[in-house]
Amino acid sequence: MATPFETHVVIFPFMAQGHTLPLLDLSKALSRHHIKVSIVTTPGNAKSISNYIASYPHVYLIEIPFPTVDGLPKGCENTSQLPSMEFHLQFTNATKELRKPFQNILQTMLDSETPPICVISDFFLGWTLTVCQALGVPRLVFHGMGVLSMAISKSIWVHQPHLKVNSVFDPLHLPGMKLPFTLTSADLPETINVQSHDDPLSKLIEEAGEADASSWGVVVNSFEELEGSHIPYFESFYSGAKAWCLGPLFLHEKMEDLEKSHSSMLIQWLTEQITPDSVIYVSFGTQADVSDAQLDEVAFGLEESGFPFVWVFRSRTWTLPGGIEEKIKGKGLIVREWADQRRILCQRSVGGFLSHCGWNSVLESISAGLPILAWPMIAEQSLNAKLIVDGLGAGLRVKREQKCGSAVVVSREAICEGVRELMGGEKGRNARERAQALARVARRAVEDGGSSDGNLSKMIAQLRTC
Numbered sequence: 251m252a253t254p255f256e257t258h259v260v261i262f263p264f265m266a267q268g269h270t271l272p273l274l275d276l277s278k279a280l281s282r283h284h285i286k287v288s289i290v291t292t293p294g295n296a297k298s299i300s301n302y303i304a305s306y307p308h309v310y311l312i313e314i315p316f317p318t319v320d321g322l323p324k325g326c327e328n329t330s331q332l333p334s335m336e337f338h339l340q341f342t343n344a345t346k347e348l349r350k351p352f353q354n355i356l357q358t359m360l361d362s363e364t365p366p367i368c369v370i371s372d373f374f375l376g377w378t379l380t381v382c383q384a385l386g387v388p389r390l391v392f393h394g395m396g397v398l399s400m401a402i403s404k405s406i407w408v409h410q411p412h413l414k415v416n417s418v419f420d421p422l423h424l425p426g427m428k429l430p431f432t433l434t435s436a437d438l439p440e441t442i443n444v445q446s447h448d449d450p451l452s453k454l455i456e457e458a459g460e461a462d463a464s465s466w467g468v469v470v471n472s473f474e475e476l477e478g479s480h481i482p483y484f485e486s487f488y489s490g491a492k493a494w495c496l497g498p499l500f501l502h503e504k505m506e507d508l509e510k511s512h513s514s515m516l517i518q519w520l521t522e523q524i525t526p527d528s529v530i531y532v533s534f535g536t537q538a539d540v541s542d543a544q545l546d547e548v549a550f551g552l553e554e555s556g557f558p559f560v561w562v563f564r565s566r567t568w569t570l571p572g573g574i575e576e577k578i579k580g581k582g583l584i585v586r587e588w589a590d591q592r593r594i595l596c597q598r599s600v601g602g603f604l605s606h607c608g609w610n611s612v613l614e615s616i617s618a619g620l621p622i623l624a625w626p627m628i629a630e631q632s633l634n635a636k637l638i639v640d641g642l643g644a645g646l647r648v649k650r651e652q653k654c655g656s657a658v659v660v661s662r663e664a665i666c667e668g669v670r671e672l673m674g675g676e677k678g679r680n681a682r683e684r685a686q687a688l689a690r691v692a693r694r695a696v697e698d699g700g701s702s703d704g705n706l707s708k709m710i711a712q713l714r715t716c
């Protein structure tokens with residue numbers, strides 16, 4: 251007979267890879283602590299989730315159907331399937347239709363032998379708060395972002411310092427906050443760099459933000475040694491909630507296991523590149539839309555840099571520019587399907603990461619001791635890039651200069667120059683040393699007795715007494 255669990259946690263991730271993956275990693279960590287985890291998701295997301303958690307016996311999947319909504323492409327249940335990020339708002343609003351089925355399943359779980367001690371749900375699923383309140387279950391919110399970028403975003407939202415400066419290059423003053431770098435409006439993500447909060451996206455952020463502020467706690471994929479100094483300021487935007495830094499969440503799976511457990515053609519190719527730190531890895535995450543003209547520049551820039559590369563990306567339209575295929579043969583791999591980024595980053599031959607600075611990629615890169623060539627594109631990535639380059643010294647910034655029509659394009663020359671400096675220059679060497687030092691601290695944080703491991707135990711202990 252199966253042993254009944256004492257503790258049960260419900261996790262409801264937002265249907266976007268960058269938001270789901272860290273919560274699946276948290277599920278694995280909880281499972282290792284013999285805690286039962288129920289992951290709530292929709293059928294279209296269930297397969298990839300169940301593959302990811304397959305070997306974890308205490309993690310269960312609960313499916314609720316994704317609603318059919320006018321204007322959203324049929325069968326689209328994950329932001330990575332959206333034709334463009336313009337559909338994000340509509341997609342997020344559609345998830346509100348999941349309220350009733352979620353309430354029903356939560357009620358059923360509460361009536362079971364192991365009622366859940368909490369629900370951990372994404373910021374964009376703010377409507378889960380009232381369901382939890384109605385049923386008396388503490389809700390913890392998960393943003394997917396780091397502490398510093400969340401603290402800045404909240405401060406900008408509340409104090410609006412960008413409306414009080416004369417130029418976009420004037421330093422912003424965030425009342426009560428000690429920034430590790432100079433911040434200007436030019437650095438702000440588009441979502442918060444707004445004149446008013448009247449547009450539909452701002453309304454959605456405001457609504458989710460109210461639920462956020464009233465949550466029991468915040469689960470953060472970061473570690474105290476990296477961002478601990480910003481926690482009190484961040485927590486000041488909540489009604490008593492504590493921010494629990496439990497990351498890097500993916501490191502709860504041992505780095506050595508990641509290194510060993512893969513034998514794809516791509517990993518084989520990386521193993522054949524015998525010079526350590528010689529390959530540049532390139533990825534712009536799962537959400538940014540990159541134009542075909544820009545992808546051409548990336549291809550030429552990487553080729554001209556002379557460094558071997560692995561470039562993983564998604565595009566339905568882009569084809570290799572004429573003549574380049576022959577030139578990159580044997581020197582670079584272009585991968586159009588999902589590749590296991592974490593395993594790629596821990597190969598000995600990989601020496602740097604040209605990245606959009608999504609928070610997961612930032613954590614994965616520093617945990618592997620790799621410096622970043624920062625090329626922020628959307629969301630809070632510009633703030634992550636500032637932290638990595640100006641705050642931590644673990645990366646360099648790619649130069650943006652050339653205009654192509656109305657869009658700012660990073661030229662092939664800038665990419666080539668950035669890659670060469672990161673992989674072979676002195677600034678790159680210094681950034682690598684910083685990244686390697688951070689990797690040691692990150693790994694320690696999740697080990698037995700480390701700060702994140704300790705926070706996980708304390709958080710569960712407190713929830714058990716609620």
Ligand SMILES: O=c1ccn([C@@H]2O[C@H](COP(=O)(O)OP(=O)(O)O[C@H]3O[C@H](CO)[C@@H](O)[C@H](O)[C@H]3O)[C@@H](O)[C@H]2O)c(=O)[nH]1
Pocket residue numbers: 267268269271393394395533534535536537538562587588589590591592607608609610611612614628629630631
């Ligand atoms: O082929 C691929 C593509 C992605 N990944 C993984 O997918 C995740 C991607 O996450 P991230 O690097 O954070 O990029 P996005 O998915 O673009 O991230 C979104 O979500 C993040 C967390 O909230 C935000 O920081 C970003 O700004 C937002 O774009 C990482 O774990 C990658 O390792 C792979 O393993 N293989």
